Amino acid sequence: xxxxxxxxxxxxxxxxxxxxGDKFExxxxxxxxxxxxxxxxxxxxxxxxxxxxxxxxxxxxxxxVLAIIRLSAFGFRCxxxxxxxxxxxxxxxxxxQVDFNDRQRLLDPKTASPYAFx
Numbered sequence: 001x002x003x004x005x006x007x008x009x010x011x012x013x014x015x016x017x018x019x020x021g022d023k024f025e026x027x028x029x030x031x032x033x034x035x036x037x038x039x040x041x042x043x044x045x046x047x048x049x050x051x052x053x054x055x056x057x058x059x060x061x062x063x064x065v066l067a068i069i070r071l072s073a074f075g076f077r078c079x080x081x082x083x084x085x086x087x088x089x090x091x092x093x094x095x096x097q098v099d100f101n102d103r104q105r106l107l108d109p110k111t112a113s114p115y116a117f118x
Contacts (some may be wrong), residue, residue, distance in 0.1 A: 046053075
């Protein structure tokens, strides 16, 4: 009797596991089919739009090149104006206030001003 009960219990468990395995297999194949169908639809749509995508990418590349040229020209113009201002500032500088011909006086620590080299 215990043997018979164990056999029936084992058979019941294996039948339930088999049913669950079959249901899992059906659901997995259905999910796989749905995913494959969605991917196929996306790929088909991407292939049909590939001409438009190429045109859009070419337009974006042209706009990027134009933006780079414009920003480079702006940067170059800023450099030119900065250099011009720097040259003008150097031209209008007053002459140095230190007499470099009198080296002995400048190098003597007793008579030299602490601001002589500023």
